[in-house]
Amino acid sequence: MAQKPGIPKGTRDFTPQEVAKRNYIIETVKKHFASFGFMPIETPSFENYDTLMGKYGEEGDRLIFKILNSGDFLSKVNDELYAKKEATSLTPKISEKALRYDLTVPFARYVVMHQNEIELPFKRYQIQPVWRADRPQKGRFREFFQCDADVVGSNSLWQEVEFVQLYDAVFNDLGLNGVTIKMNNRKILSGIAEVIGAKDKLIDFTVALDKLDKIGEDGVKKEMLEKGISEVAIEKVQPLFSFEGTNVEKLNSLDELLSTSEEGKKGVEELRFIIDAIHTLGLQQAALEIDVTLARGLNYYTGAIFEVAAPAEVPMGSIGGGGRYDDLTGIFGLKNVSGVGISFGLDRIYLVLEDLDLFPKTVSETTKILFLNFGDKEAMYCMQAVKKLRENGIKAELYPDSAKMKKQMNYANKREIPFVVLAGTKEMEEGIYTLKNMQTGDQEEVDANAMTEKLTKYI
Incomplete structure (x- = not known):
């Protein structure tokens, strides 16, 4: 059990x-x-x-907090001292270290x-x-x-x-x-x-x-x-x-x-x-x-x-x-x-x-942008943008699995990630990314440079 x-x-x-x-x-x-x-x-x-x-x-x-000596820590204690059961005299014999x-x-x-x-x-x-x-x-x-x-x-x-x-x-x-x-x-x-x-x-x-x-x-x-x-x-x-x-x-x-x-x-x-x-x-x-x-x-x-x-x-x-x-x-x-x-x-x-609710609202924010995963080709295309964003100090990540879109979006919501990126066949052909603001629901098509510039203000 x-x-x-x-x-x-x-x-x-x-x-x-x-x-x-x-x-x-x-x-x-x-x-x-x-x-x-x-x-x-x-x-x-x-x-x-x-x-x-x-x-x-x-x-x-x-x-x-005293730390017991390793091994048979009682072996060095004589019978007379052990029989007294006085912590002040016994402890130094069985404990040579203590937590600060x-x-x-x-x-x-x-x-x-x-x-x-x-x-x-x-x-x-x-x-x-x-x-x-x-x-x-x-x-x-x-x-x-x-x-x-x-x-x-x-x-x-x-x-x-x-x-x-x-x-x-x-x-x-x-x-x-x-x-x-x-x-x-x-x-x-x-x-x-x-x-x-x-x-x-x-x-x-x-x-x-x-x-x-x-x-x-x-x-x-x-x-x-x-x-x-x-x-x-x-x-x-x-x-x-x-x-x-x-x-x-x-x-x-x-x-x-x-x-x-x-x-x-x-x-x-x-x-x-x-x-x-x-x-x-x-x-x-x-x-x-x-x-x-x-x-x-x-x-x-x-x-x-x-x-x-x-x-x-x-x-x-x-x-x-x-x-x-x-x-x-x-x-x-x-x-x-x-x-x-x-x-x-x-x-x-x-x-x-x-x-007193004095922590800044942004203090626990981690990832600023999540790239959705629609397959290995799309993921590789997204990772190029992820790399560029990270080099510019923006916290970005790719969803690791090509799961259903609803599951990936729920993941972003639960983690309170403010932006997600959708990149499929159309975006790859045109060299752009669809950037979605998770708070407003607004979407826009941007290239990697424009996306980096836009998100820099959210660092």
């Missing part, structure tokens, strides 16, 4: 139309990456286990391994799939593409300013109005933890705070209590749950709140520089907003943190994010190399554009 086919949860097949739409987003992002001076690289789909583990925090580590969780850690590894070949500051972009063992839901998949841009080798805050501009440029080009670029600084979060007396619980504090939009104020407080953060400390952080006002007003409030924390004040200064620069330079359509609850839950951020929210009318999570990670390459032995980067969430951006 034949096996019923299926695919793993959280993965998808893509139709030609969907791939065309995804490529439209990718090409738009690529265009702006290049215009901002970023160069492309690629890294393997899987990395060494110890390259990835321990870089994303406890929650992130749990979402990494993001593109940032592999990039840090790349920089360290190729440090003698690259010029700093090094600006790279990378568009490849990543994998996370997450619970699948709308906008959240186990396999998805990331579109990353990073700079390493510069401490300058002008890089952060440029990333805000880059986000704005891409979303403006996609016609996606109403996006909000949320920004915070890890130093501010550290400063807040310090002034409320929870500095030793910084990771637990930021991971809980980052869930505010998902589990609400009460949920965040409950999680903080469960992680050992005192009620007194939580009471001190209460103003953050209703932190409102303009960016300048928020910065002034943070100045007061963090007056006793040098690290916190440094974070406020960095945010103020970026906000002031963007205010002077302006944005095309995006809004820039300080969000003091934004943490993104990743251990490696040390400065600015970014997250992009879709327009309010679309119920979607973040469609982009990133931040500065001064210490990341140090994990691999390369000290004092600062980095900052952002990511575009291709799959979520796709869903948002689809919901």
Whole structure:
């Protein structure tokens, strides 16, 4: 009995139309990456286990797909370790590789391994799939593409300013109005933890705070209590749950709140520089907003943190994010190399554009003209014109079989091909082609040159 086919949860097949739409987003992002001076690289789909583990925090580590060693992977595990059944100690023995969780850690590894070949500051972009063992839901998949841009080798805050501009440029080009670029600084979060007396619980504090939009104020407080953060400390952080006002007003409030924390004040200064620069330079359509609850839950951020929210009318999570990670390459032995980067969430951006009907109508068009097939002699005559059209950048094809005309016309209709060509004995004798517009039904007789000229406008 034949096996019923299926695919793993959280993965998808893509139709030609969907791939065309995804490529439209990718090409738009690529265009702006290049215009901002970023160069492309690629890294393997899987990395060494110890390259990835321990870089994303406890929650992130749990979402990494591990790859079992080939062959008898249990043979190297002693009976005592196997009997304990502890995943944290057993997994490294049976899994030496893991699918990449993001593109940032592999990039840090790349920089360290190729440090003698690259010029700093090094600006790279990378568009490849990543994998996370997450619970699948709308906008959240186990396999998805990331579109990353990073700079390493510069401490300058002008890089952060440029990333805000880059986000704005891409979303403006996609016609996606109403996006909000949320920004915070890890130093501010550290400063807040310090002034409320929870500095030793910084990771637990930021991971809980980052869930505010998902589990609400009460949920965040409950999680903080469960992680050992005192009620007194939580009471001190209460103003953050209703932190409102303009960016300048928020910065002034943070100045007061963090007056006793040098690290916190440094974070406020960095945010103020970026906000002031963007205010002077302006944005095309995006809004820039300080969000003091934004943490993104990743251990490696040390400065600015970014997250992009879709327009309010679309119920979607973040469609982009990133931040500065001064210490990341140090994990691999390369000290004092600062980095900052952002990511575009291709799959979520796709869903948002689809919901708002923002894809250009022509984006999924493929063949512009189909030549009907009435036999081998007629097909050879048509193929001469097909060759000429293709040489001029026009997407053309010949129906492969000399089937009934109705079947061939239905095929053109179903594929929404705008033009068909009929060429029989009469046309061959006169050296012409009958060109039919499938939308209007109009027909005209043209030679190969006239047909090419007419269709060039439809490229």
